[in-house]
Amino acid sequence: MKRVVPFEGPIKLEGFNNLTKALSFNLYDFCVARNEEERASYVKYIQEKFNAKRVTQVLTGICDIIEAEVLAVSDQDYDPWGASSLVLMSDIKGSGVGDVKMHLDKSHICAHTYPDFRVNGQVCSFRIDIDIATCGEISPLRALNFMFEAFDSDVVVADYVVRGYTRDAQGRRIYMDHEVRSIQDYIEPKILADYHCIDLALQSDNIWQTKMLRTRMDESSYFVNSEKVNLQDPETRRFLDMVKNEMRGVVYMWPD
Numbered sequence: 001m002k003r004v005v006p007f008e009g010p011i012k013l014e015g016f017n018n019l020t021k022a023l024s025f026n027l028y029d030f031c032v033a034r035n036e037e038e039r040a041s042y043v044k045y046i047q048e049k050f051n052a053k054r055v056t057q058v059l060t061g062i063c064d065i066i067e068a069e070v071l072a073v074s075d076q077d078y079d080p081w082g083a084s085s086l087v088l089m090s091d092i093k094g095s096g097v098g099d100v101k102m103h104l105d106k107s108h109i110c111a112h113t114y115p116d117f118r119v120n121g122q123v124c125s126f127r128i129d130i131d132i133a134t135c136g137e138i139s140p141l142r143a144l145n146f147m148f149e150a151f152d153s154d155v156v157v158a159d160y161v162v163r164g165y166t167r168d169a170q171g172r173r174i175y176m177d178h179e180v181r182s183i184q185d186y187i188e189p190k191i192l193a194d195y196h197c198i199d200l201a202l203q204s205d206n207i208w209q210t211k212m213l214r215t216r217m218d219e220s221s222y223f224v225n226s227e228k229v230n231l232q233d234p235e236t237r238r239f240l241d242m243v244k245n246e247m248r249g250v251v252y253m254w255p256d
Helices: 036-049 052-065 140-150 234-252
Strands: 020-032 068-077 083-093 102-116 123-135 155-163 195-202 207-214
Touching (some): 020 234, 036 102, 052 083, 052 102, 052 140, 123 140, 140 155, 155 234
Antiparallel strands (some): 083 102, 102 123
């Protein structure tokens, strides 16, 4: 059985902080496509808004939020659709002017997009997976609010894991250097108000998960041609029920 030293605030370490903190953030956006014309319009919108360069801009924005330096970037668009981006970053240390800065080059962010545009499908979806891995004092949890601002998200699945260990001044292993009760604690209340949240917390194993299902919906926004939508029409309500069912299916992992 591992000997656990509980987190009790600032810890004086023996050397570098070697804890690895990983945040996986899966965001889903849904849209009604009542015909092929609307489907093509949504596909074009996704390709323009979430191409590789745009995704890279979001990732470098995350680096700014968590105060990390970008070392290298690689991104790629795919045919017929989808994109990937990888950003290598470092946690910069230095206590004052003239200090030597140490680059802990063990951190990265990667993102992949997964559009789901089935032929004749009446509900289209777009998913982006973002994985942030940091080594040292910085925590990727600080970037959560920024990612909500960057993407339209009907369903969110966030996983946070802390792995490895560092050592305190007495040489004891430290498996956790910050307090986490729930991922929700790092998300602004005004954002949480739009969602129903489900938490999983395995504190002894440094594992946390939060699933978020949007409940406060601008119903007209789910239609490509929203200005032509009558929200009281039975057919419109049927389409909205389809969207809501898709959203619940992703959260609770129902089959099609």
